[in-house]
Amino acid sequence: MTPTPDPRSLYDRIGGAPTIEKLIPDFYERVLADPELAPFFAGSNIEALGHMQRQFFTMALGGPLAYSGRPLAHVHHGRGITSGHFAKFAGHLLKTLSDFGVSAQDAEEVIGRIDTYVNEITGTSY
Numbered sequence: 001m002t003p004t005p006d007p008r009s010l011y012d013r014i015g016g017a018p019t020i021e022k023l024i025p026d027f028y029e030r031v032l033a034d035p036e037l038a039p040f041f042a043g044s045n046i047e048a049l050g051h052m053q054r055q056f057f058t059m060a061l062g063g064p065l066a067y068s069g070r071p072l073a074h075v076h077h078g079r080g081i082t083s084g085h086f087a088k089f090a091g092h093l094l095k096t097l098s099d100f101g102v103s104a105q106d107a108e109e110v111i112g113r114i115d116t117y118v119n120e121i122t123g124t125s126y
C-alpha cells in the first residue's frame with residue numbers, strides 16, 4: 001500500500017513558527033562560527049538578519065508570511081559568494097535541521113527549496 005502524502009506545507013511539517021524561531025539562531029551560530037562564511041556577515045546586524053531570515057524561510061517553505069526584504073540578488077551582489085560558500089551554508093542548514101529532529105526527507109526538501117535561490121545569491125546562472 002502506498003503511503004498517503006502529507007497534505008501539510010513543508011513549513012508545517014517541520015514545526016512551523018516555533019521551529020523557525022528556534023532554528024534560525026542556532027543555524028546562524030554555526031554559520032558565524034565557520035571561518036569561511038563569517039566574513040560575509042562582518043558588520044551585519046545579526047538581529048535584523050535573523051528577522052529577515054525567519055521571513056525568508058517561512059515564505060520559502062510555504063508558510064503564511066511574505067518575505068519583505070530586499071531582492072536576494074541585490075543584497076548579495078558583489079559580495080563574492082561562490083557556489084562553494086552556498087554549499088557550506090546549506091550544509092550548516094542541513095545539520096541544524098537534523099539536530100532539530102526534522103526528517104531527512106523534509107530536510108532535503110528544505111535544501112531543495114533554498115537551492116532554487118543559488119543563482120540570485122551567487123550572481124551566477126547555469
